[in-house]
Amino acid sequence: xxxxxxxxxxxxxxxxxxxxxxxxxxxxxxxxxxxxxxxxxxxxxxxxxxxxxxxxxxxxxxxxxxxxxxxxxxxx
Amino acid sequence: xxxxxxxxxxxxxxxxxxxxxxxxxxxxxxxxxxxxxxxxxxxxxxxxxxxxxxxxxxxxxxxxxxxxxxxxxxxxxxxxxxxxxxxxxxxxxxxxxxxxxxxxxxxxxxxxxxxxxxxxxxxxxxxxxxxxxxxxxxxxxxxxxxxxxxxxxxxxxxxxxxxxxxxxxxxxxxxxxxxxxxxxxxxxxxxxxxxxxxxxxxxxxxxxxxxxxxxx
Numbered sequence: 001x002x003x004x005x006x007x008x009x010x011x012x013x014x015x016x017x018x019x020x021x022x023x024x025x026x027x028x029x030x031x032x033x034x035x036x037x038x039x040x041x042x043x044x045x046x047x048x049x050x051x052x053x054x055x056x057x058x059x060x061x062x063x064x065x066x067x068x069x070x071x072x073x074x075x076x
Numbered sequence: 077x078x079x080x081x082x083x084x085x086x087x088x089x090x091x092x093x094x095x096x097x098x099x100x101x102x103x104x105x106x107x108x109x110x111x112x113x114x115x116x117x118x119x120x121x122x123x124x125x126x127x128x129x130x131x132x133x134x135x136x137x138x139x140x141x142x143x144x145x146x147x148x149x150x151x152x153x154x155x156x157x158x159x160x161x162x163x164x165x166x167x168x169x170x171x172x173x174x175x176x177x178x179x180x181x182x183x184x185x186x187x188x189x190x191x192x193x194x195x196x197x198x199x200x201x202x203x204x205x206x207x208x209x210x211x212x213x214x215x216x217x218x219x220x221x222x223x224x225x226x227x228x229x230x231x232x233x234x235x236x237x238x239x240x241x242x243x244x245x246x247x248x249x250x251x252x253x254x255x256x257x258x259x260x261x262x263x264x265x266x267x268x269x270x271x272x273x274x275x276x277x278x279x280x281x282x283x284x285x286x287x288x289x290x291x292x
Contacts (some may be wrong), residue, residue, distance in 0.1 A: 006275075007184065007274075007275040007277070008275055008276065008277040010229075011182075011277045012277055012279075012280060015279065015280045015281075016209075019209055019280055019281070022236050023100050023207065023209065027209065027211060027280075029212070029213050030209075030210060030211050030212075030213065030216050032213065033197065033213035033216040033217060037217060039219050040203075043253075050120065054292070062221060073102075076084055
C-alpha cells in the first residue's frame with residue numbers, strides 16, 4: 001500500500017508552520033482543518049485511516065515545529 | 077470549437093459599485109456537440125453551475141456575480157456572455173475586509189515552459205482571519221472545495237459528464253523591445269502554449285490585488 005499526501009496539504013501546512021514561528025503563536029485550528037481534510041481525502045480514496053493518520057501526523061510534526069503536533073490535533 | 081482550443085473565461089463581480097474581475101483559461105480536451113448554443117456558451121453556463129457556487133458560497137451577500145464571458149482564443153465566433161445576478165452566500169452580519177483584500181491561490185502547472193499562475197478572490201469577512209492569517213476552519217474547507225474545482229475540469233454532459241475543459245495557465249505572447257514589452261494571449265493554435273493546473277493551493281496569508289485599489 002503506497003499513498004502520497006497531496007501537494008496542496010503539504011505546501012499549506014508548511015506555510016502555517018512558518019507563520020507559527022513568525023507570529024509566535026499557535027495556528028492549531030487551520031492546521032487541524034487541513035489535516036482533517038487530508039485524512040478524509042485519503043480515506044475516501046480507500047486507504048485505511050489507521051495507515052493514513054500516522055503519516056499525516058508525521059507531516060504535521062515535520063512542518064509545525066514550534067508546537068510539536070500529533071494525534072491530539074486530529075480527534076478521529 | 078475543437079479539441080485543443082483554448083478558452084478565456086472572465087468572471088466579473090460587483091461589490092459596492094466596483095467591478096472585480098478574475099480571468100481563467102481552459103483547454104478543451106474532448107469533443108462534444110453543444111446543444112442550443114456554441115461551445116463557449118456551454119463553458120460559461122457549466123462554469124456557473126459547477127464552479128461559481130464554490131466561489132460565491134463564502135462571499136458576502138452584497139457581492140454579486142454579474143457576468144461570465146467565455147471566448148475561444150482561436151475563433152472570434154465562439155464567444156458568449158452569460159449575464160447573472162448571483163449573490164454571495166455569506167452573511168452581512170460580520171465586518172468585511174477592504175475590496176482589495178483577497179485570498180490567493182497559487183497554481184502549479186505541469187509544463188515548466190509556462191510560469192506558474194495565481195488567482196485572487198475578493199469578498200473576505202473579517203472573522204475568517206487573525207492578524208492577516210486565515211484561521212477559520214470552515215473557510216479553509218471552502219477553500220479546499222474551490223481548489224479542487226480549479227485543479228479539475230468544467231464537465232459537459234448530463235447523464236455521464238465528461239471532463240471537457242481543463243483549467244490551465246496560458247503562456248502570453250511577448251512582443252516589443254525591452255523594457256517596453258507587451259503581452260497578449262495566443263490567437264492561433266500554433267501560438268498556444270499552456271500548462272495544466274496540477275496543484276491549486278490557497279495561501280495562509282491574506283493578500284491584496286493592486287488593480288482593485290483606489291486610484292488604480
